[in-house]
Amino acid sequence: MTRAHGFAHRLAPWLLPAILLGAWFFAAKSGWISPQVFPAPWEIGDAAIRLGDSGELLEHLRISTARAGLGFVIGGGIGFLLGLLNGLSPLAERLLDGSVQMIRNIPHLALIPLVVLWFGIGEEAKVFLVTLGVFFPLYINTFHGVRTVDRHLLEMGRMYGLGDFDLFREVIFPGALPSILVGVRYAFGLMWLTLIVAETIASTSGIGYLAMSAREFMQTDVVLLAILLYSLLGKLADSLARWLERRLLNWHPAYR
Amino acid sequence: MPSKIIDFKPRQEPHFPRPGLHLEIRGISQSYGALKVLQELDLDIQAGEFVAIVGRSGCGKSTLLRLIAGLEPADAGEVRHDGASRRKLDGQIRFMFQDSRLLPWRKVIANVGVGLKGNWREPARLALAQVGLEDREKEWPSVLSGGQKQRVALARALVSQPKLLLLDEPLGALDALTRIEMQNLIESLWLEQGFTALLVTHDVSEAVALADRIILLEQGAVGLDLKVPLPRSRERGTAEFAELERAVLGRVLERNPPGDSLAAKRRADTVANS
Numbered sequence: 001m002t003r004a005h006g007f008a009h010r011l012a013p014w015l016l017p018a019i020l021l022g023a024w025f026f027a028a029k030s031g032w033i034s035p036q037v038f039p040a041p042w043e044i045g046d047a048a049i050r051l052g053d054s055g056e057l058l059e060h061l062r063i064s065t066a067r068a069g070l071g072f073v074i075g076g077g078i079g080f081l082l083g084l085l086n087g088l089s090p091l092a093e094r095l096l097d098g099s100v101q102m103i104r105n106i107p108h109l110a111l112i113p114l115v116v117l118w119f120g121i122g123e124e125a126k127v128f129l130v131t132l133g134v135f136f137p138l139y140i141n142t143f144h145g146v147r148t149v150d151r152h153l154l155e156m157g158r159m160y161g162l163g164d165f166d167l168f169r170e171v172i173f174p175g176a177l178p179s180i181l182v183g184v185r186y187a188f189g190l191m192w193l194t195l196i197v198a199e200t201i202a203s204t205s206g207i208g209y210l211a212m213s214a215r216e217f218m219q220t221d222v223v224l225l226a227i228l229l230y231s232l233l234g235k236l237a238d239s240l241a242r243w244l245e246r247r248l249l250n251w252h253p254a255y256r
Numbered sequence: 257m258p259s260k261i262i263d264f265k266p267r268q269e270p271h272f273p274r275p276g277l278h279l280e281i282r283g284i285s286q287s288y289g290a291l292k293v294l295q296e297l298d299l300d301i302q303a304g305e306f307v308a309i310v311g312r313s314g315c316g317k318s319t320l321l322r323l324i325a326g327l328e329p330a331d332a333g334e335v336r337h338d339g340a341s342r343r344k345l346d347g348q349i350r351f352m353f354q355d356s357r358l359l360p361w362r363k364v365i366a367n368v369g370v371g372l373k374g375n376w377r378e379p380a381r382l383a384l385a386q387v388g389l390e391d392r393e394k395e396w397p398s399v400l401s402g403g404q405k406q407r408v409a410l411a412r413a414l415v416s417q418p419k420l421l422l423l424d425e426p427l428g429a430l431d432a433l434t435r436i437e438m439q440n441l442i443e444s445l446w447l448e449q450g451f452t453a454l455l456v457t458h459d460v461s462e463a464v465a466l467a468d469r470i471i472l473l474e475q476g477a478v479g480l481d482l483k484v485p486l487p488r489s490r491e492r493g494t495a496e497f498a499e500l501e502r503a504v505l506g507r508v509l510e511r512n513p514p515g516d517s518l519a520a521k522r523r524a525d526t527v528a529n530s
């Protein structure tokens with residue numbers, strides 16, 4: 001009984017997607033929706049196989065993932081380090097935080113025209129935009145995490161003879177980690193969002209470009225395929241973030 | 257073990273393996289803004305002595321401990337450890353708080369070993385065994401009960417064999433039964449290891465049960481310095497125990513700070529009416 005229960009528990013999140021897919025299937029089969037507007041599920045499957053066979057799909061996927069990953073590493077890395085610096089040093093905060101907050105209030109996608117002027121539609125443009133997009137969530141959450149580390153634990157650490165580095169390793173970093181991981185999750189979301197927009201507007205490769213060029217040839221199935229791929233990639237990134245939380249915060253009762 | 261009270265002699269030079277720290281506090285004053293918390297306080301605590309500090313809330317007990325530990329500098333006066341003026345924190349002094357302050361992201365054993373260098377696992381294990389938690393070393397602190405957390409904190413405080421243990425209401429958040437268990441544990445470890453102990457407590461019966469001396473902090477100075485002439489281990493039920501407890505409690509409640517007489521009268525009325 002408990003086994004059956006556990007099985008149902010696992011399956012529960014898939015129930016709604018399955019129902020929707022079924023409804024779509026039947027709606028397409030019975031001809032309620034026009035394939036021009038909304039292609040049937042199997043047509044999208046066909047498109048995936050067609051593009052997959054030619055290697056085109058995998059190439060676009062690879063390019064998009066590489067851009068996202070590179071932008072995430074650069075922007076996330078800078079945001080993390082700057083968040084640490086400003087969180088740990090009141091002097092650095094006074095010097096830098098105001099400027100960072102000012103830049104933060106500019107929606108980074110508003111910079112697309114400027115970025116295209118600077119970099120054209122080369123790789124730099126996309127990576128730059130993703131970098132900018134993921135920088136702020138990591139900066140703010142790292143900063144906040146470091147600042148809100150339990151004062152009592154810090155005092156305890158000092159009293160028990162921890163030096164600066166040990167205090168960071170034993171108390172500050174683990175104490176800030178839950179907040180940092182919230183930042184990672186937000187950054188993952190912004191990473192894909194930024195990349196989609198950037199690839200749609202200024203690109204000659206990647207999933208966003210695939211969708212954009214398919215539109216010109218009225219290939220609705222490919223457009224939908226690209227959208228499905230984005231949601232799949234987003235879901236993957238989210239699962240990765242959850243996995244990181246479960247692994248790194250296994251001490252936390254809320255993540256066990 | 258009920259021992260006969262007439263046999264009691266004040267504790268004299270017990271055979272300590274490692275004597276505690278001799279603490280001299282000379283004319284210490286501390287204020288925060290206009291608030292004078294401690295005023296030229298003098299206090300002498302012998303090596304290996306167990307001293308309890310009682311007093312009304314806000315009278316400066318925690319402040320005194322912080323000054324002794326060197327967590328903040330005093331406005332005036334001097335704290336001498338074994339005759340030497342010392343202002344810095346060092347490994348000879350350990351602090352225990354009302355909240356256990358365990359690192360939630362470290363297993364119990366690593367919490368006990370925090371700040372230790374080199375081969376810390378063995379001593380940490382021994383310290384855990386001393387507080388009766390050797391089988392919980394691989395647990396996260398969050399699964400422990402309040403009393404168990406405090407026992408881990410005690411193990412952490414004692415693993416480095418301090419000469420002075422400062423306890424700031426360490427048992428204040430525990431239930432009555434656990435509290436008595438912890439008191440017995442602290443007493444037995446103190447008897448065994450011979451460190452100097454300074455215990456801040458709101459619980460007068462705890463002070464009578466554990467301390468060689470009870471200090472009442474009042475208006476920033478020592479208002480009462482009372483030896484507890486009861487043999488160990490002390491039985492709570494005895495008439496002598498109850499008499500001492502009553503006397504100290506009466507003394508704590510008796511005098512009120514000047515200018516506060518109205519509030520004091522109101523307080524007295526509430527007590528009378530309840």
Ligand SMILES: Nc1ncnc2c1ncn2[C@@H]1O[C@H](COP(=O)(O)OP(=O)(O)OP(=O)(O)O)[C@@H](O)[C@H]1O
Pocket residue numbers: 288291293311312313314315316317318319320
């Ligand atoms: N850092 C500080 N800044 C300003 N005021 C302080 C500070 N530390 C303590 N005080 C004040 O000094 C007084 C004594 O505080 P302390 O914590 O020593 O009292 P206490 O005797 O430990 O009280 P309790 O029994 O409630 O713990 C209080 O009025 C408190 O508000």
Ligand SMILES: [Mg+2]
Pocket residue numbers: 317318319424
């Ligand atoms: Mg206090």
